[in-house]
Amino acid sequence: MSLPEERRPDSPTRVLLVDDQPLLRTGFRMILESEPDIAVVGEAGDGEKGVDEARVLQPDVVLMDIRMPRMDGVEATRTITGADRASRVKVLILTTFDLDEYIVEGLRAGASGFLLKDVPPEELVAAIRIVARGDAVVAPTVTRRLLDKFAENVAPGDKQSEALLERLTDREQGVLRLMSRGMSNAEIAHELYVSETTIKTHVGNVLGKLGLRDRVQAVVFAYESGLIRPGAR
Known part of the structure; x- marks a missing residue:
């Protein structure tokens, strides 16, 4: 169909x-x-x-x-x-x-x-x-x-997700970490001292390089790849 x-x-x-x-x-x-x-x-x-x-x-x-x-x-x-x-x-x-x-x-x-x-x-x-x-x-x-709670149920660090993670620049990985803390684009922009437009671009790049649809899927990936650990700040 x-x-x-x-x-x-x-x-x-x-x-x-x-x-x-x-x-x-x-x-x-x-x-x-x-x-x-x-x-x-x-x-x-x-x-x-x-x-x-x-x-x-x-x-x-x-x-x-x-x-x-x-x-x-x-x-x-x-x-x-x-x-x-x-x-x-x-x-x-x-x-x-x-x-x-x-x-x-x-x-x-x-x-x-x-x-x-x-x-x-x-x-x-x-x-x-x-x-x-x-x-x-x-x-x-x-x-x-x-x-x-999600992280407690994930065995992080599989080779496939680690390989995908390497596609991201250091800045994009940093943005992903902040996304994983539940921060909005505006909050991330304030944290990194850049414009919200710049953060939107980084978020778009993260989703595109990882083949993901939205921020929730990006956060799931961050835990599965081992980029984020429970309680990490």
Whole structure:
């Protein structure tokens, strides 16, 4: 099946809702459809149906529950994003707990971030927009703890990731380290005494050289390659 043309900048962000609780899907739909730049194009009540709907509808963002029947959100995310992360469909995971054991695996599977299900409506809307434009979202109150928890489950330093790491310049590795601390472009620019535009260029180079889609995947790589250790500053 051929992919649809890229979304025009002025067209609505297309969202697919995947959650096994109908009331939650209804609530999310009401919140998102009140925004003129967001369109809910479909729903699914389990991961398997979510994968099917994502293939047919090719949404910009899938709002994905992590615990569902038939196929959980981790496997559904892995299937939707593809092993090579070539799919343009982004996945934003929703969870009840801020350190759900499945979040780490969800990020490794290709999710562009996660939010708690009790997130305020305005933060949910903002997260959809951020992910749609290619950035990544991780609930800010748990970023550091999540990254350290992720690192505990990683055996760092495999040869393939180390070889990829060598593609980066010293400056790009430094930027990646700061990204792994959960810092924004503006914060990194302040830390390195350069412009935010310069940091955006470095971040783009990091993602391009490593073949990654967004900042979350870059942080995952930083831990897997051994560039970052738990609690590193």
